[in-house]
Amino acid sequence: MAKPETRAYSSYSHDALKLLAQMIRRARIERKLTTQELADRAGISRGLVQRIERGDPGSAIGAVFEAAAIIGVRLFDADQPTMAAHLSANNAMLALLPKSVRPSGKVKDDF
Amino acid sequence: MAKPETRAYSSYSHDALKLLAQMIRRARIERKLTTQELADRAGISRGLVQRIERGDPGSAIGAVFEAAAIIGVRLFDADQPTMAAHLSANNAMLALLPKSVRPSGKVKDDF
DNA sequence: GCGAATTGGTTCATAAATAGCCCATATGTC
DNA sequence: GACATATGGGCTATTTATGAACCAATTCGC
Numbered sequence: 232m233a234k235p236e237t238r239a240y241s242s243y244s245h246d247a248l249k250l251l252a253q254m255i256r257r258a259r260i261e262r263k264l265t266t267q268e269l270a271d272r273a274g275i276s277r278g279l280v281q282r283i284e285r286g287d288p289g290s291a292i293g294a295v296f297e298a299a300a301i302i303g304v305r306l307f308d309a310d311q312p313t314m315a316a317h318l319s320a321n322n323a324m325l326a327l328l329p330k331s332v333r334p335s336g337k338v339k340d341d342f
Numbered sequence: 343m344a345k346p347e348t349r350a351y352s353s354y355s356h357d358a359l360k361l362l363a364q365m366i367r368r369a370r371i372e373r374k375l376t377t378q379e380l381a382d383r384a385g386i387s388r389g390l391v392q393r394i395e396r397g398d399p400g401s402a403i404g405a406v407f408e409a410a411a412i413i414g415v416r417l418f419d420a421d422q423p424t425m426a427a428h429l430s431a432n433n434a435m436l437a438l439l440p441k442s443v444r445p446s447g448k449v450k451d452d453f
Numbered sequence: 454g455c456g457a458a459t460t461g462g463t464t465c466a467t468a469a470a471t472a473g474c475c476c477a478t479a480t481g482t483c
Numbered sequence: 484g485a486c487a488t489a490t491g492g493g494c495t496a497t498t499t500a501t502g503a504a505c506c507a508a509t510t511c512g513c
Contacts, residue, residue, distance in 0.1 A: 238385055244407035246425045247417040253432040260439045265459060274350060276502045281461070288404020289500060291470085295403050296355035306358040308419055314357045321364040328371045331480045331489045376489060387472045392491070400470060402500085442459045442510050 240288060251299065252286035258302040273298045351399060362410065363397035369413040384409045
């Protein structure tokens with residue numbers, strides 16, 4: 232994942248990843264935690280913390296989210312009850328949606 | 343990363359991951375995209391799309407964010423200019439913060 | 454300024470994720 | 484109902500991330 236042109240990322244996802252990385256780094260420093268301490272609390276290595284704070288797209292999302300949660304970075308600008316509500320809402324919505332998608336003749340999507 | 347007890351995830355990061363996965367799945371279905379089509383657009387395999395929509399913590403965060411961006415799922419409830427602003431703000435903030443964290447005697451953080 | 458410690462950047466061995474198949478089932482369309 | 488296809492799951496080979504140890508350099512506390 233070191234090669235720049237191996238995989239193309241949209242600018243949005245790239246910026247989002249970079250932003251999350253910076254938020255994590257900033258929150259860690261503000262909390263006066265060393266990279267090693269954050270690594271220990273997250274159950275990962277210090278090197279991975281550095282890659283996460285650099286915005287490495289190849290980092291496991293579980294490790295990133297865990298590190299973010301530990302230092303108090305909110306992923307969805309929402310607290311836990313709010314997220315739980317969204318989870319339920321999405322579950323209900325998914326139950327109503329068709330179980331499989333069929334391209335009915337012409338392409339309907341666009342953007 | 344498949345074993346359930348191998349790594350402990352906080353409930354917040356777990357819920358956040360699950361929520362993002364559901365949002366992606368829901369958005370894909372609403373856009374009438376098959377898992378294969380989303381995989382092609384994101385430059386990943388169909389199997390990875392399935393793991394992403396299941397909330398697999400081991401998925402590469404770049405792949406997850408890219409898939410999310412393609413189907414229009416906003417990671418931070420913000421559009422690109424807003425994210426760019428946050429990026430700049432965080433950059434400025436990071437410049438002001440100390441470059442390295444030193445545990446001055448006792449642990450200052452708490453939660 | 455000195456010293457201690459954090460950080461960043463390597464390298465390497467190992468473990469894990471990923472891709473690409475396969476199959477069986479469920480689902481939607483006609 | 485029959486057909487076509489999307490989905491879910493398993494499997495293996497390959498690519499990759501991860502962890503760990505090292506280094507040099509920066510940075511902060513004193």
